[in-house]
Amino acid sequence: MKANAKQVKLTIDGHEITVDESLTILDAARQNGITIPTLCHHPALSNWGGCRLCVVEVDKSPKLVASCVMPVRAGMEVATDNAAITASRRLTLELLFAERNHNCMFCPQSGDCELQQMAYALQMDHLTVSQSFKAFPTDTTGEYMTVDHNRCILCGRCVRACQEIAGCHVLGFHNRGTKSIIGFDLLEQREHSTCVNCGACLQVCPTGAISNRYRTHYSVKGQPAESETIASLCAGCGLLCPTQSVIRDNQLIEVKGFIEGGNGRPDHGQLCHRGRFEVLKTPADRLLHPMIKDGNGRWHARTWQQCLDLVTQRFKQIKQVHGADALFGLASGDLSNEALLLFKALMADGWGAGVVDTLDGAHFRTLSGVNQGLPDEVSWKKIAAADMVLLVGADPHQSHPMLVSLLRRAYIEKGLPVAAIGTMEETERFGAEYLAVADKELPVALSGLATRIAAWDPAGAVQPDTLTRIAERFTSAKAPLILAGAHITHPQAAAALGDLFKIAGPHASIVFLKPKVNSTGAWRLGVAAQHPQSHTKSGGLLILNGEGSGALRSVLEGGTAPDFLAVIAPCRTPALAEIAHVLLPRPLWLEEDGSYTSMEGGEIVYKPRVLAPPAGVKSTWEILRELLKGIDSPYADSRWDDVRAKAGRILAACRFVETDPIMEQATDQRQT
DSSP, X not given: OOTTOOEEEEEETTEEEEEETTSBHHHHHHHTTOOOOOSSOOTTSOOOOOSOTTEEEETTOSSOEETTTOBOOTTOEEEOOSHHHHHHHHHHHHHHHHHSOOOGGGOTTTTSOHHHHHHHHTTXXXXXXXXXXXXXXXEOOSSSEEEEGGGOOXXXXXXXXXXXXXXXXXXXXXXXXXXXXXXXXXXXXXXXXXXXXXXXXXXXXXXXXEEETTSOOTTOSSSOOOOEEEEEEOOSSTTOOEEEEEEETTXXXXXXXXXXXXXXXXXXXXXXXXXXXXXXXXXXXBOOSOEEEOTTSOEEEOOHHHHHHHHHHHHHHHHHHHOGGGEEEEEOTTSOHHHHHXXXXXXXXXXXXXXXXXXXXXXXXXXXXXXXXXXXXXOGGGGGGOSEEEEESOXXXXXXXXXXXXXXXXXXXXXXXXXXXXXXXXXXXXXOEEEEOOGGGHHHHHHHHHHHHHTXXXXXXXXXXHHHHHHHHHXXXXXXXXXXXXXXXXXXXXXXXXXXXXXXOXXXXXXXXXXXXXXXXXXXXXOSOSSOOOOOSSSEEEEEOOSOSGGGHHXXXXXXXXXXXXXXXXXXOHHHHHHOSEEEEOOOGGGOOEEEEOTTSSEEEEEOOSSOOOTTOOOHHHHHXXXXXXXXXXGGGOOHXXXXXXXXXXXXXXXXXXEOHHHHHOOOTTTO
């Protein structure tokens, strides 16, 4: 509602109401708890008036009007339900069912379909019009979604969502008359289209025309079943996108974004394929019980106490014989601030380990080494205000997929100049100036760019190579933004980036795309080693692992196992199982509460869990607290709220941190 907007009085179904004059009849009715059915309308999208199911009677006129596009006016008298309105809606609904194949029994969306619910509401159990269905193709070429044109009602929601929410402009109407379909680009199949698999179209589709290939169909019963929707965050990358997770019987049914009304972020509530689809995949070889390996290399399930006692005993023995320098701790940046704080308290403060580091510590040390030549990081949300974006050593399609969508939207709608230097995918799709160079060539490329920027003369003759064009765009911009990815980790490349900023001046800003969702939190909590250190293969090693195994490759190289290796992880990988001695199961990020630090470190956000962990699996902070009891640490008796508050204070002391309201208000009744 607009501030100081003019108010008007009207009557709906005999009730006098006062509303903003800018509202439609549908909006006014919903604000006052009056139900008007619709299929083409969605509160997150622009009004269209296509399905004609929201028709109402105005001032007793026999000509019904679409309430979703009809503005209110003073003195208007509206009827939302009478015999004429019901007959019109019933006929429209029958024509929709007759035009294509809406056999609910075989539809994957049965039980969660607005068209089906409309049929129930109007008690439509048969057709009084002739069936006119002719088969349409079904597109199953995409990994995440299936498009069945036979179940499409041409409501246009997906087209508007692709434009207005995702900003991709991929979907559109094709053909005419009874042959009309909604297709990708120039009627490409999904696998060959420019679709970014964000799923915005899926979230707004009112039928089974677009269905999720990874959604569990446990709930398909033909009628809506009871479920719970939990507001949380996606911990797939450092963007920490808000999510709505639909849960039934402790199963994740689907994940939706906060698209209604936007969310104050440049993504407009959109999600990427990781947050919407990948999260539905079942993790391989899940650890469900604490395990100990015997002398013959066989694993056996043991009690928690037996495993925890063994870890404490072996670490004490190694410390007594070889000293604390023979103890090592490595943690993934996927973990929450609370888990990382306790890990540091255990390994560094408790055991005095020789090496305590994160699995992406090399990236941290490189950035720390050149930090004096770089400006303070800004939030990735500044993409919306940038007038030029340069990607350096970054592949956001792999690391932060949402950024690809944001850059593409800005390019299509505002003509944002985008340039890229490095090895990456998908960038060419939205017209970027792209210079493909290997990681080892990044320093030379950045030095060349800095030289061209320093010598830039718009009036002079220049050689029209890619670096020159990038320099021209960068120099001409008033607020350029650099997105630096994980490939900038090489010290020489980072130093060259620092030199570039010295020449570029204060008008440029930078965002470092961190390797893990909470890399910044881990670094600021002091988990990452300040200086490069190497640990020997002898001694004791504790690994606090995330859900992936890729970051452990450098640890496992060489094939020689440490004297004692304990791993806390949600899944068991063959490489770890071969060299580890104790495996302790921890929850997936979906199953665990925790706070995370934003990518630039400017805010702390709290992520409630959406699923309960399997029976017998302890939370990460509980496992670490039990290990802390073995060394009489002050943290041994800490409550969850105490740990969370302590982590927040440490992070706030590092730099000004804006605390997210969710973190202030959320309570953790389950774990306290």
